[in-house]
Amino acid sequence: MNPKKISAIFQKQVKETLKNKEVLIQFLMFPILVVIMENSIKVEGMPEHYFVQLFATMYIGMAPLVSMTSIIAEEKEKNTLRMLMLSNVKPMEYLIGIGSYILLACMIGACVFAATGEYKGRELAEFLCIMMVGILISMLTGAAIGVWSKNAMSASSVSVPVMMVFSFLPMIASFNEHVKKVSDFVWSGQINNLMNSLGAIDFDMQTVLVLLANGGVVFVLFQIAYKKCGLA
Amino acid sequence: MEQKKESLRIEIQGISQSFGEKKVLDNIQLNIGDGEIFALLGPSGAGKTTLLKILTGQLVQTEGTAKILGTDTKKLTDKEYSKIGMMLDTSGLYERLSCYDNLLLFTQIYGISKNYIEEALLKVGLMEAKKRPVNKLSKGMKQRLVLARALMNDPWILFLDEPTSGLDPASTREIHKLIFSLKEKGTTVFLTTHNMEEAEKLCDNIALLHEGNIVEYGNPKEICRRYNHQNKIEILLKNGKQLSLCNSESSAKEIYGYLQEGIVETIHSTEPNLENVFVELTGRSFE
Ligand SMILES: Nc1ncnc2c1ncn2[C@@H]1O[C@H](COP(=O)(O)OP(=O)(O)O)[C@@H](O)[C@H]1O
Ligand SMILES: [Mg+2]
Numbered sequence: 001m002n003p004k005k006i007s008a009i010f011q012k013q014v015k016e017t018l019k020n021k022e023v024l025i026q027f028l029m030f031p032i033l034v035v036i037m038e039n040s041i042k043v044e045g046m047p048e049h050y051f052v053q054l055f056a057t058m059y060i061g062m063a064p065l066v067s068m069t070s071i072i073a074e075e076k077e078k079n080t081l082r083m084l085m086l087s088n089v090k091p092m093e094y095l096i097g098i099g100s101y102i103l104l105a106c107m108i109g110a111c112v113f114a115a116t117g118e119y120k121g122r123e124l125a126e127f128l129c130i131m132m133v134g135i136l137i138s139m140l141t142g143a144a145i146g147v148w149s150k151n152a153m154s155a156s157s158v159s160v161p162v163m164m165v166f167s168f169l170p171m172i173a174s175f176n177e178h179v180k181k182v183s184d185f186v187w188s189g190q191i192n193n194l195m196n197s198l199g200a201i202d203f204d205m206q207t208v209l210v211l212l213a214n215g216g217v218v219f220v221l222f223q224i225a226y227k228k229c230g231l232a
Numbered sequence: 233m234e235q236k237k238e239s240l241r242i243e244i245q246g247i248s249q250s251f252g253e254k255k256v257l258d259n260i261q262l263n264i265g266d267g268e269i270f271a272l273l274g275p276s277g278a279g280k281t282t283l284l285k286i287l288t289g290q291l292v293q294t295e296g297t298a299k300i301l302g303t304d305t306k307k308l309t310d311k312e313y314s315k316i317g318m319m320l321d322t323s324g325l326y327e328r329l330s331c332y333d334n335l336l337l338f339t340q341i342y343g344i345s346k347n348y349i350e351e352a353l354l355k356v357g358l359m360e361a362k363k364r365p366v367n368k369l370s371k372g373m374k375q376r377l378v379l380a381r382a383l384m385n386d387p388w389i390l391f392l393d394e395p396t397s398g399l400d401p402a403s404t405r406e407i408h409k410l411i412f413s414l415k416e417k418g419t420t421v422f423l424t425t426h427n428m429e430e431a432e433k434l435c436d437n438i439a440l441l442h443e444g445n446i447v448e449y450g451n452p453k454e455i456c457r458r459y460n461h462q463n464k465i466e467i468l469l470k471n472g473k474q475l476s477l478c479n480s481e482s483s484a485k486e487i488y489g490y491l492q493e494g495i496v497e498t499i500h501s502t503e504p505n506l507e508n509v510f511v512e513l514t515g516r517s518f519e
Binding site: 015 | 318
């Protein structure tokens with residue numbers, strides 16, 4: 001692997017995204033929303049920083065997944081990815097270049113959440129770690145969908161419902177016991193559980209197993225998509 | 233195909249390609265030498281892009297072997313890719329990025345100096361549009377930018393898939409000029425086109441592709457001469473009289489006479505153009 005090529009891809013993605021409203025809005029929407037909601041809505045009896053935790057979980061489910069899918073699918077559709085491969089950029093170099101950009105952008109978003117939630121010390125460290133794990137799994141899910149699809153249209157017809165399931169499941173679970181049982185086996189559900197015990201996280205076996213198993217499944221799906229469709 | 237083995241840059245032996253039941257290429261044999269400009273001519277759907285994809289390692293053929301720069305196209309590596317330039321049948325440009333940024337990406341990938349960018353932009357006459365995003369360029373400008381990108385790594389072989397298709401005559405001329413200038417440098421150019429005139433004007437050799445077979449190969453002028461069955465000379469005199477003479481010694485004397493009298497308006501030979509040759513070979517018109 002060649003770090004120069006990875007950095008080239010990373011740089012081009014920074015420039016491209018600044019001019020791509022659909023991807024940019026994914027990164028900005030929830031961080032902006034959380035600042036507004038936290039500062040404007042105060043309801044008696046609402047848990048402290050309710051919106052931060054709620055939106056952070058949704059952000060993880062949406063932004064990395066949708067942006068990864070749409071970037072890959074668009075590059076496939078426009079044949080830019082093929083040009084890169086023909087200039088001997090390796091698939092891994094490409095994915096790491098794009099992925100590290102999305103991770104960075106989403107972690108900046110995570111910092112906005114952290115600042116709004118006024119997290120400090122252990123709380124802050126835990127929050128950022130959870131965000132990072134969640135973002136990585138979400139990104140890999142997005143990559144699998146992006147690789148699977150032929151063009152941007154078909155990619156979003158899959159990524160939007162998948163994104164909805166992952167980001168809304170934990171919220172619905174908080175109102176419904178039956179859904180909660182399912183949600184506990186899904187990574188976004190566990191991420192939400194972790195969010196709820198920030199500052200005093202005591203990793204239990206189930207959390208770790210669910211995260212690992214989910215990550216594993218997504219990775220296998222990605223591998224299958226990659227074998228079947230390739231990158232270009 | 234009498235070139236020496238060492239000077240061959242592209243060797244194609246018995247290439248066949250099927251998609252399901254459909255045979256798109258059937259036992260293609262071709263050799264393309266050093267510094268040659270070669271065109272694969274054929275109507276749309278003939279299999280031109282398919283062959284180009286096989287040669288550039290984007291597609292693995294059903295049968296046969298192909299080599300570029302002596303390496304099997306199934307096993308192309310960094311080393312070969314750094315010596316070829318490519319213009320695909322889609323631009324593959326980042327529409328939101330500027331001309332400069334599009335080229336910058338490839339200098340970084342190839343690990344070459346940024347100075348090449350301006351050099352390349354100058355070469356294709358896009359210096360003024362340097363900062364303009366690609367989605368604000370005309371089709372001809374985009375195509376020139378693609379060519380600039382393909383030349384970025386100073387390639388030994390340049391693959392061009394329909395480089396002038398859909399372009400206005402001025403842009404087409406610009407691109408032809410660039411292709412010609414490459415010949416002087418010894419770059420081998422493999423282009424596909426369905427434009428007969430382009431092939432006649434530019435190429436050392438052409439192959440006519442029809443239903444997966446090469447139905448004619450050679451120098452375009454020679455091919456036209458070979459199909460000159462009528463072998464006549466047509467003369468238009470200033471008084472409006474039209475003559476059709478056999479290409480023989482007695483006609484030569486007659487023409488000489490007209491020329492001396494200064495009454496000749498035009499002289500044509502009846503050589504067919506490539507289009508006529510194609511129609512004769514396949515019984516089908518080209519477009
Ligand atoms: N991946 C593919 N799967 C199935 N058929 C294909 C594929 N690629 C090309 N073809 C078919 O092969 C034929 C030749 O295509 P192509 O090489 O693109 O023609 P050209 O470039 O000469 O216009 C067409 O009939 C096309 O439909
Ligand atoms: Mg084609």
